[in-house]
Amino acid sequence: MGNAFRNKDGKYIDYTQILRFTFDGKIYQGYKGDTLASALLANGVHLLGRSFKYHRPRGIVAAGADEPNALVTVQRDHARTTPNVKATQVELYEGLIAESQNRWPNLRFDVGALNTLISNFIPAGFYYKTFMWPRQAWGKFYEPFIRGVAGLGVAPTEADPDRYSQRFAHCDVLVVGAGRAGLAAAMEAAEKGLRVLICDEQNMFGGSLLSNADVQSTESLLQTMEKLHQYSKVTCLKRTIAFGYFPHNMIGLCERLTEHLPNPAKGDVRERLWQVRARHVILATGALERPLVFPGNDRPGVMLAGAARTYLNRYGVLPGKNIACVVGHDNGYLAALELQQAGATIAVIADVRTKPVGRYIEQARQAGLPIRSGMTVTGTGGYRRVRNISVAPIVNGNIDASDTIRCDTVLMTGGYTPSVHLFSQSRGKLEWKSEQNAYIPSQSTENLSSVGSAAGLAGNDRGVIGALPMTNKSTAFVDWQNDVTVKDIDLATREGFHSIEHIKRYTTSGMATDQGKTSNINTLGIVSNILQKPVPEIGLTTFRMPYTPVSFGIFAGFARGDLFDPVRTTPMHSWAIEQNAVFEDVSLWKRARYFPRNSESMNEAVARECLAVRASCGLFDASTLGKIEVVGPDAAEFLNRMYINAWSKLTVGKCRYGVLCREDGFVMDDGVVGRLATDRFHLTTTTGGAARVLAMMEDYLQTEWQDLQVWLTSTTEQWAVIAVQGPRARDIIAPLISGIDISAHAFPHMSIGEGTIHGITMRLMRVSFTGELGYEINVPADHGRAIWEAIYEAGQAHGITPYGTEAMHVLRAEKGYVIIGQETDGTATPDDVGLSxxxxxxxxxxxxxxxLIRQAMQAPTRKQLVGLLTLDDQVVLEEGAQICATAANTPPMQLIGHVTSSYYSATLGRSIALAMVAGGRTCYGKTLYVLMPSAAIPVTLTAPVFYDEKGEQVNG
Amino acid sequence: MLLIKCPYCGERSELEFSYGGQAHIVRPLIPSDITDEALTEYLYHRDNIKGVQAERWRHLHGCGRFFNAVRDTTTDHFQATYKIGEAQPASGAKSDG
Amino acid sequence: MADISEAPHTERYIFRGGEKACAEADMAFGMNLPREACHAKVTGERAALWLGPDEWLLLGNGFNVQLTALPYSQVDVSHRQIGIQLKGNHAADMLNIGCPLDLDDAIFTTGMCTRTVFGKAEIILWRQDVQTFHIEVWRSFGDYVRGLLAIAQKEYM
Incomplete structure (x- = not known):
């Protein structure tokens, strides 16, 4: 029956371009300009899917974003498969492949439909009530079962290969919706010379004008578009949905660029996120047609009257040939008239109002259409397609005997509901207008205006809301997509749910992917009727973004692959790569973790690197350390106030290890501070703490200590830092250095000086994070690699060995040097970690x-830094493992500490660990137990220094 | 995403700013002299206002300055932004931009 | 689409200080530091960019001058950051894929400069011309910024 329901009057169909597509494997034909929905209707296909809970056959209800039923999966390939798209919004293209959802084994025969038979046993709150007991069954049975049957389409299994893009934009006026009102508003703004951005979710501008039969609509639309395109400051975005309204007139738009193309080129941008900041926003989002709620209103073939007009006038498609209309609004008569004109038979117009009057009603009477007023619907017949409708008059408030009328389509309309989603998202106040049966925009908090029917309907255009009078409530659907019936709402109110927010969550009405575009207002009407309260007293659920679903891709945007985050590398990075270094991520930095030789494992490489530092010399890239230059006459006073240390007596040319606390007394960062001049300090921070420390210092300077004349400048990236550590360090660098006497006597441990190395300006610090004689050579970053290589070259005779962060960790742990963030966790005082x-x-x-002088900060039972030695010296503890005083491994146990650092020390030939243990410093020599998955491991508590306890090596 | 008027640079996207908590909490001149109760108040107690509150912001990815703002937490609208050291404008006052 | 190129290496300093030191700097440098927020001043081959009310970025040679005793701070950051030049059609649009500023040339006019963000990186953006921007970025963020600009070029091919 190829296009049996198609005429040649579709105003926006290109009849010269035939498009073939498949639905559930069957091949159909449509035309350029069709949606999947219009093309299927033209082929007489109304059954498009199965409902969520009861698996009832479902068809097409609407013609746009408000469609609750016709969700399909559109496939391009395994990676590019999009589930849950509305057939009413899928533009047809040659070769389109669509599949129905939520059915097995197929759409016409679906085993899940058995749920319909037991629908009486699946009431609102069924899951909450049923899957409560026995408790153990939840994880084993219920959850897997519910996950199996829940959801609609299936997500693709492969990574998304498409590109997504993002853009920030600014305009004077953003117009959302390009219907009659939106286009007029855009034109007005354009004429004033303003920057205008106008968007519409459809593939062409026009909104409801596109659904009109008259020629004037088309002509005025064409003229407007032509004029609009002449303004250079006007941007028109079609296929662009305004999905969210964010504070201060920031609107999120999703532009779909390739979804309508048969073969998008590889690398084309699929969707683009626009973050638009508008001085003024004009909401011209129109109104959504309201369905009627009656028994059997969900059968395929039951459709909104306005949608039928769209299919007829825009696409040239008759939804059926023998049509019954159930109307609560004059619009239904217009649909009947146009469809009759197009050749359909109007079987009945059942008006639910008692005395309808109006222009279209008069025209319908004159055309001889069979009008009955004061009616209700008692049911519909048919399974995969509606076959008949039973209508009955209401007499004295009672449903009289019904009359069954044959038909192949039922059109319904309850009138229109202004689309106030974005207005409500903007935190504007809505006001109930009973004469319009609608919430309309009232006070707005943003600089916006609503125009057209989004602002409210004409006069007393109220239509009907809620449910028609009925006896059989179990098939009268309010929310098609979530299978919520009048009976469910009835039950919810009887069980005590009276707030609309509770009713929504209990029944799930309005919680599907269509966000209740067709259901919310009728739910309110039904609850109002049951509770005998006016609608405004029922409340209103919150409208949330997104207006229609948008892909995660647009939020990720460019942040994927290499550009997911900035990858920060040091000036010596390329050298480390050439040396086959293995890297680790430290905040955004890539740091060389170790330098394996041949087929060394990490442990072997780290052991070799550690031994080399202790025996001769190691070379380490410390460039990532944060660096701040503190300059000004009050620099020393500023440091006095910031750090726990005293700085006034630090003389020029000396360094000191500094500890920084937060105002709450807990250690926040540490580093070495060197005095270059009376008014100039070179300060280092941890790699991860650099930005945090600078921000904290700026905070105090700007907001508390404006009396101080001192300025901060980040120099983290100005300097490449090369650490040369080990007994041979001085021998290696001495020949390269001029301008500084680095003899042990002239340049002792904790000195700082400026000179040159290999001809390059340098700041030299004699500091050690290994416990050995050591230097940190700061050179301007561009020269980092060259100087590194010069030192490496000079060190060859001494066995210089590059080492990575892993060896650095082991070496400092052997000395008991803490790492902020490893030993400390934001609740450690300086004394806790032995830094008092x-x-x-x-x-x-x-x-x-x-x-720090609060009593609790001095308590002897605080966790303190200690060393742990396992009785079996080859066992390496797990970092983070908990510590217990007894071996009894049966809960509840008192946990008295945890392991913070744990390594195998090649230097000592055994494992070592640092830990935080309650009152640990008074318990040296005691045996404790570390809880590991295998067993409770006995350890001896020691001081947190394992190597060179007297600290003589650094003075070498 | 908020649009925040830096007192130095003008209106900028929230992306350039960092939030700094409640405004006008003054560090005691000599903290060592205050009682435990006063310390607790200074360190930990913060208002959590539904409505108009004064708060700190920093134009971190801009001029780097800390400044204060009066914002209605129910609407996110700023009534005023002002430099450190300036008095909080009377509540309800309109911002000048 | 606009071309992306590396700006030639130059000396760079961060100058920080109060109004008095500023006035002295004007004399010593032989050019006025811009006092107007978010504006740059160019004199010959040298430029001074306002970054904050007490902070300027000085680009070019001849700034390495010791002032007298007035308190101020001058720090060499020549190697801290790199310069990237963006020149040609859609330069502003390309920046707007990751920069939230309104770069309309009537709003962010020629001669304006500011720190801002570009994707996940902080940059200093200086409009030298309607279609020419100079970007300063910390060196380790350079690859990221160039990568994002290369994507922006694809957007405006």
């Missing part, structure tokens, strides 16, 4: 000083 020696006790104030 750093506190400048004579200082009147520093950040955190007051908090």
């Amino acid at each position: 020696w750093a506190i400048g006790k004579a200082k009147p104030d520093y950040v955190g000083k007051r908090a």
Whole structure:
């Protein structure tokens, strides 16, 4: 029956371009300009899917974004398969492949439809009530079962190969919706010379004008478009949905660029997110047609009257040939008249109103259409397609005897509901207009205006809301997509759910992917009727973004693959790559973790690197350390106030290890601070803490200590930092350096000086994070790699060995040096981690000083930094493992600490660990137990230093 | 996404800013002198206003300045933004831009 | 679409200080530091960009001058960041794939500069001409910014 329901009057159909497509494997024909829905209707196909809960056969209800039923999966390939798209919004293209959903084994015969037979046993709240007991069954049986049957389409199994794009845009006026009102508003703004952006979700502008039969609509549309395109400051975006209204007139738009193309080129952008900031927003989103709620209103072939007009006038498609109309609004008569004109038979017009009057009603009478008023619908017949409708008059408030009338299509209309979704998202107040049976925009909080029917309907255009009088409530659907019936709402109110928010969640009405575009207002009407309260007293559920579903792809945008995050690399990165370094991520940085030689494992490489540092010399890239230059006459005073340490007595040319607390007394960061001049300090932070420390310092300077004359500048990336560590360090670098006497006597541990290395300006610090004689050489970043290579070259004779962050961790742990964020967790005081020696006790104030004298901060039972040695010296503990005083491994146990760092030390030939243990410093020598998955492992508590306890090596 | 008027740079996207919590909490001149109760108040107690509140922002990815703002938390609308050191404008006052 | 190129290496300093130091700097540098927010001043081969009320980025040679005793801070950041030039059609549009500023040339006019964001990176953006932008970015974010600009070029092929 190829296009048996098609005439040649579709105003926006190109009849010269025939398109072939398949639905559930069967081949059909449509035309350029069709949607999947219009093309299927033209072929007489009304059965498009099965309902969510009862698997009832379902057809097409609407013609646009409000479609609740006709969800299909559109396939291009395994990766590009889009489930749950509305057939009414799928533009037809040559070769389109669509599949129905939620049915097995096929759409016409679906086993799940057995649910219909037991629908009496699946009431509202069924899942909440049923799957409560026995408790153990939840994880084993219920959850897998529910996950199996829930949901509609199936997500694709392969990664999305499409590109998604993003754009920020600004305009004076953003017009959402390009119907009559939106186009007029855009034109007015354009004429004023303003920057205008106008968007519409459809593939062409025109809105409801596209659904009109008259020639004037088409002509005025064409003229407007022609004029609009002449303004250079006007941007027109079709296929673009305004999905969300964000504060301060930021609107999210999703532009679909390739969805309508038969073969999008590889690399084409599929969808684009527009983040539009508009000085003024004009909402011209129109109104949505309201269905009627009566028994059997969900059969395929039951459709909105306005949608039928769209199919007829825009696409040249007759939804049926023998049509019954159930109307609560004059629009239904217009549909009947136009369809009769197009050759359909109007079997009946059952008006649910008692005395309808109006222009179209008069025309329908004159055309001899069979009008009955004061009616209700008692049911419909047919299974995969509606076959008849039973209508009955209401006499004295009672349903009288019904009359069954044959038909192949039922059109219904309850009138229109202004589309206030975006207005409501903007936090505008809605106002109930009983004469329009609608919520309309009232006070807005943003600079916006609503125009056209989005602002409200004409005069007393109220139509009907709620349910028609009925006795059989179990097949009268309010929310098609979530299978919510009048009976469910009835039950919910009887069970005590009276707030609309509760009713919504209990029945799930309005919670499907169509967000209740067709159901919300009728739900309100039904509840109002049951509770005998006016609609405004029932409340209104929140309209949430997105208006229609949008893909995750647009939110990810460019942030994928190499551009997911910035990948920060140091000036020596390329050298490390050439040396086959294995890298690890440290915040956004790539840091060399170790440098395996030949087929070394990580443990082997780390052991070799550690031994080399202890025996001769290691070379380490410390460029990622945060660096801040503190300059000004009050620099020392500023540091006094920030750090726990005292700085006034630090002389020029010296360094000091500094500890930074937050105001609450907990350690936040640490680093070495060197004094370059009386008014200039070179300060280092942890790699991850660089931005945080600078922000905190700026905060105090700008908001608390404006009396201080001192300025901060980040120099993290100005300097490449090369750490040369080990007994041979001085021997290696001395020949390269000039301008500084680096002899042990002239340049002792914790010195800083400026000179040159290999001819390049350098800041040299004699510092050590390994416990060995060590230097950190700062050179301008461009020279980093060259100087690194010069040192590496010079060190060859001494066995210089590049080492990575893993060896660095082991070496510092052997010395008990803490790493902020590893030993500390934001609740450790300086004393907890053994750093109370750093506190400048004579200082009147520093950040955190007051908090540290609170009683709880001094408690002897606080967790303190200790060392752990396993009795079996080859066992390496797990970092994060909990510590217990007894071996008894039966809960409940008192946990007294946790392991913070744990490594195998090649230098010592055994494992070592650092831990935070309650009152640990008083328990050296005691045996504790570390809870590991295998067993409780006995350990001896020690001081947190395992190597060179006296600290003599650094002075070498 | 908010549009925030930096007192130095003018209206900019929220993406350029970082939030800094409640405004006008002054660090005690000599914290060591205050009681535990006053310390607790200073460190931990913050208003959580449904309505108009004064709060700190920093134009982090801009001029870098901290500043204060009066915002209605129910609508997200700013009534005013003003430089550090300036007094909080009377509530309800309209911003000048 | 606009072309992306590396700006030639130059000396760079961050100058920070109060109004008095500023006035002295004007004399010492032989050019006025811009006092107007978000504006740059160019003198010959040198430029001074307003970054904040007490912070300027100085580009070019000849800024390495010691002022007298007035308190201020000058820090060499020549190697901290790199310069990227964006020149040609749709330069502003290309930036707007990741930058939330309104770059209409009547709003972000020629000569304006500011720190802002481009995707997940912080940049300094300076409009030298209707279709020419100079971008300064910390060196380790350079690849990211160039990568995002290359995508922007595809958007406006």
